[in-house]
Amino acid sequence: MLQNAWLIPVFPLIAFIILLLFGRFLKDKSSYVGIAALALSFIFSLLVLMERIGGETYGFTVNWLTTGDRTISAGYEVTALNVMMLFVVAAVSLLVHIFSREYMHEDNRIHVFYSYLALFSFSMLGLVLSPNLLQLFIFWELVGLSSFLLVGFWYFKPEAAAAAKKAFLVTRIGDVGLLIGLILLFNATGSLEYSAVFSAIEAGAATNTMLTVIAVLIFLGAVGKSAQFPLHVWLPDAMEGPTPVSALIHAATMVAAGVYLVGVMYPVFLASSTAMLIVAWVGAITAFIAATIALVNTDIKRILAYSTISQLGFMMLALGTGGYVAGLFHLMTHAFFKALLFLGAGSVIFALHHRQDIRNMGGLWNRMKITSVTFLIGTLAIAGAPPLAGFWSKEVILAAVLEGGGIVLFLIAAVTAFMTAFYMFRLFFRVFTGEFKGEHEPVENKKFMTVPLVALAVFAVVAGFVNTPFAAGLEGFLTEGLNVGEQAHGTIWLAGLSVLLAAGGFGLAWAMYYKGTVAQDFFTSKAPGVHKLLLNKYYLDEIYQAAFARPTVAAGKFLAEVDRRVIDGIVLVAARSVERSGQVIRKQHNGQLQTYGLVTIIGGLAVIALAFVLRGYFG
């Protein structure tokens, strides 16, 4: 079965080609093509996962390019990390495909939507199967492309078009760093194969400084893709895309690619303590600031987007403090419960006819039972309520941070965990409890939308059990044959603290937004400045606009002017002078035979005279 792992990304690719060619005729039947392809991918990845557990790593490569004495190969590889990612991506992708059928059925470009989704699934599955960095980079750019296409799917909305452009440009900054990092790595180690790179680094192929530079540049790619501070600004705007897209790409899979990249290149990061420190601090800062913004935001999707950024920061923080398993474990559990939350949000938005402001929601608990219950499960999972998935992964992250990162990072992580519980329950209470504030009575959505919710809710409950302190199955699976250092484990008091933080966040949200015992403006009235700062997302967009975007545009305009005036001017002077001299000389060409004759004779005489003078015939 492992030999057939390459088929997993091929199914969505076939679906993409079919939809590209015949989508117009299939119309809303397109969804079945996508669902069928992803179902096959899912079954195959499940089989591959089952065979890989307890089995061996399988790799297949062919030589692709030879430059001098260095060879670049292409192929696929089934490692422990790969199969975990394959399973997560295929599962979430399949459920999102099913969900989208109902969500998008009113859109008459649904076949385009499904072809993009299939392209994304192909790219993402290809990304995780790549055995070398060059292949990974190609798929890396492909997922970026499909993200761009899907964010801008409703391109006729100016915000969506701007958001797509922003997502593409901001991630491009990271991708340039990644590409430079890859080139340096290739230069230093002579290979882009993971295993060859790691053994070369172990053998001391690169100096310490070089390794740090390479690791930081690769991390820059991850920062762009995984929306880490300071390149996180594209992800909230990417919520302009259809909600299933947000669930699949901007919550569960593509944004996790950055974390996956750091995980795959972990030996390189481990070799440089500076790089690890940078990863940890970027993760911590990201987790903290995104959580604080989520506290005050009022758009249901943007709250979830900031929550995603915050959780991705958590993963980076874990990886940066030596928690290899912790970060990747959280990546896996987060994919399920965040996809669940986004699809739940999609279900709410769909039922409310595309309204997203939580201030105008409320009282959906009795009206949309399945959505409400599954959303509650997702909320509990992300808040870290035992024994749901988020509890287990958050606990090992806290343990890893405490052990490898020191007290400051641990405090940041703990405060962020508290805020996570608070803003998620704030969202939950605002949307599902209280008075309903609309004209149209919302009803529960059809099966195509509720079944994925239930499936993801099941995952959100059980996904954590693969790696508990009592049976650390995932840890043994992921670290087998890898040298990633000693992994930290949770303790009882840490678990207690984790539950306490979640409960505290829940309690505060409950008191403020359900019971009303604490006034909702209790904090905002005390610190209006902070509230304003958070509402405006630390003014980062404005700062970037002023610091980078406007100077760039101004420089562009200036250079355009230079081009128009100076460069074009020089060209024009050259052209005009030729033209002018032509005008002058043309006058001499007057058709007068006798003038021509005279000129010819004088010229001939001049040549003869010259020859005589030069050759000395007179002497």
Add this chain to the structure above:
Amino acid sequence: MVPVTFFLALGAVLFCIGLYGVLTRRHLVVVLVCIELMLNSVNINLVAFSSIGPFANITGQVFSLFIFTVAAAEAAVGLAILIALYRNRESIDVIKQDIMRW
């Protein structure tokens, strides 16, 4: 015995007069006549070398006969062109024959 340089000087003078005529006269027939003059100045050179040159032989005289023939043919063709030109443009003024420009 007249030295050969005298004949060469005469030829050169005739040639220059002919050239001057070709370049300055406005009447096309005169231009044609001047061309004949230049050809004949060459003939003088040929005949002079043929009879009193350092390697005197008959070739020069034969050559000058060829030139007569060619000059006669040329005069005939030239005059025919002049007539055609006159019929078309009602003028044989050199200045006015300037259609072959740009």
